Amino acid sequence: MTSSRVYQTAGIIIKRHKFGEADRLLTLFTSDCGKVRAIAKGAMRPGSKLGGHVELLTHSQMMLARGRNLDIITQAQAIDNFLPIRDSLELMSCGFYLSELVDTFTEENVADRELFDLFLNTLLELAEAKDGERILRYFELRLLSHLGYRPQLQKCANCGKLLLPEVNYFSPAQGGALCRNCGYPDMGARTISINALKVLRFWLRCDFATASRVKLSTELTGEIKGLMRENIRYILEKQLKSIEWMDTLANGNLTLEAPPS
Amino acid sequence: MNPDFFTTARPISRLIEEFNKLPGVGLKTAQRLTYHLLQATPEKSRDLAEAIIALKQNLHLCSVCLNITDSDPCGICSDATRDRTKVCVVEEPIDIIPLERTRKFRGLYHVLHGVISPSDGIKPEDLRIRDLLVRLGSAAVTEVILATNPNVEGEATSMYIQRLISPLGIRVTRLARGLPFGGDLEYADDVTLSRALEGRQEMY
Ligand SMILES: [Zn+2]
Ligand SMILES: [Zn+2]
Numbered sequence: 001m002t003s004s005r006v007y008q009t010a011g012i013i014i015k016r017h018k019f020g021e022a023d024r025l026l027t028l029f030t031s032d033c034g035k036v037r038a039i040a041k042g043a044m045r046p047g048s049k050l051g052g053h054v055e056l057l058t059h060s061q062m063m064l065a066r067g068r069n070l071d072i073i074t075q076a077q078a079i080d081n082f083l084p085i086r087d088s089l090e091l092m093s094c095g096f097y098l099s100e101l102v103d104t105f106t107e108e109n110v111a112d113r114e115l116f117d118l119f120l121n122t123l124l125e126l127a128e129a130k131d132g133e134r135i136l137r138y139f140e141l142r143l144l145s146h147l148g149y150r151p152q153l154q155k156c157a158n159c160g161k162l163l164l165p166e167v168n169y170f171s172p173a174q175g176g177a178l179c180r181n182c183g184y185p186d187m188g189a190r191t192i193s194i195n196a197l198k199v200l201r202f203w204l205r206c207d208f209a210t211a212s213r214v215k216l217s218t219e220l221t222g223e224i225k226g227l228m229r230e231n232i233r234y235i236l237e238k239q240l241k242s243i244e245w246m247d248t249l250a251n252g253n254l255t256l257e258a259p260p261s
Numbered sequence: 262m263n264p265d266f267f268t269t270a271r272p273i274s275r276l277i278e279e280f281n282k283l284p285g286v287g288l289k290t291a292q293r294l295t296y297h298l299l300q301a302t303p304e305k306s307r308d309l310a311e312a313i314i315a316l317k318q319n320l321h322l323c324s325v326c327l328n329i330t331d332s333d334p335c336g337i338c339s340d341a342t343r344d345r346t347k348v349c350v351v352e353e354p355i356d357i358i359p360l361e362r363t364r365k366f367r368g369l370y371h372v373l374h375g376v377i378s379p380s381d382g383i384k385p386e387d388l389r390i391r392d393l394l395v396r397l398g399s400a401a402v403t404e405v406i407l408a409t410n411p412n413v414e415g416e417a418t419s420m421y422i423q424r425l426i427s428p429l430g431i432r433v434t435r436l437a438r439g440l441p442f443g444g445d446l447e448y449a450d451d452v453t454l455s456r457a458l459e460g461r462q463e464m465y
Contacts, residue, residue: 047442056412241379
């Protein structure tokens with residue numbers, strides 16, 4: 001990071017709040033400085049030059065001035081608005097979730113170019129996808145692995161024995177899969193099918209294009225989703241807020257039906 | 262914190278602090294207002310104080326549209342000349358003001374009191390969406406106009422409500438999204454521009 005007062009970086013807006021009457025307080029994940037919180041002055045006024053360039057889930061090139069507490073965005077030019085994501089309630093929800101993941105797992109002002117690229121590529125994939133589920137799973141796995149939470153999937157995380165091609169166990173607390181001798185369901189371990197194990201192993205060593213070619217049954221998709229969710233929840237010691245909303249949508253569970261008239 | 266905090270009399274610094282909490286009121290303005298009131302007659306100060314207290318005491322939500330009102334139903338809902346077949350859905354009571362100013366809309370409103378924001382944990386149940394559906398189930402509404410803000414949460418909220426309403430066979434429209442008047446093409450972002458293009462109109 002440079003020490004000059006004004007700096008330029010590309011960034012993705014992952015969170016934003018009203019700030020005063022017409023300003024926005026933004027959380028950006030930038031290519032050069034990692035997570036940064038910054039003020040976009042007047043961004044809520046119609047006709048603001050910042051306006052749509054600093055909207056949530058926008059990839060923008062920005063000029064920032066360092067402030068005492070918060071930096072100030074002086075210029076912004078959107079590079080990609082991921083329009084298809086905004087046109088779909090499901091994809092938008094995936095975008096909310098990805099943003100919350102990045103926000104929750106990162107510290108301010110720690111540059112992480114690799115994570116930025118992963119995040120950006122994931123949004124680009126999402127913008128071309130019909131269904132975001134697999135993209136989310138792949139991102140979760142890569143994110144964990146990148147941040148040092150790569151699950152042990154080859155050997156038993158407890159005794160170190162090579163896992164046999166059978167139903168094994170998985171324990172977030174022990175950092176990965178457990179053999180049949182070491183896995184106790186009452187200790188927070190759950191079963192993991194050999195297919196789920198294979199898919200996760202494969203995804204850890206291939207790019208998304210290759211990962212997306214793997215055929216998954218609905219059952220296997222559900223299993224991997226449950227595994228990853230539990231794993232993340234264990235690491236963060238909390239459930240992300242956007243998960244509940246995604247579930248509401250996914251279940252087609254529009255619980256607010258009008259009473260019969 | 263007011264820099265003169267320790268040198269100013271407590272009643273003065275207290276009022277300055279209270280003014281300072283209001284939107285758009287900086288420290289300088291807060292000081293000016295406070296010293297202005299210090300000069301004012303007791304009647305003037307009492308009028309202001311009473312107006313502030315009365316604000317909350319006599320106001321409640323309209324039982325029809327959930328706008329903030331001092332009568333029930335509110336002035337708009339009880340106006341017999343308004344078109345009861347159209348309901349315009351807005352995020353906050355304050356959004357009604359600019360729409361009324363246009364004098365283009367003669368229907369009724371429905372205030373959601375918020376917007377879906379998954380990362381803040383604000384869910385559909387936290388908004389007055391159910392009230393809207395109940396209302397649509399019992400009144401002869403033929404069109405719902407979604408007038409949420411043109412941002413990510415506003416659009417998510419509109420899309421969600423649209424999904425709930427469309428099975429009811431009611432026409433759902435939303436405000437055209439495009440370039441702001443007085444704005445500049447050069448500074449428009451791609452979303453705004455592409456939506457302005459989608460919503461282009463014949464010139465007469
Ligand atoms: Zn073992
Ligand atoms: Zn009313």
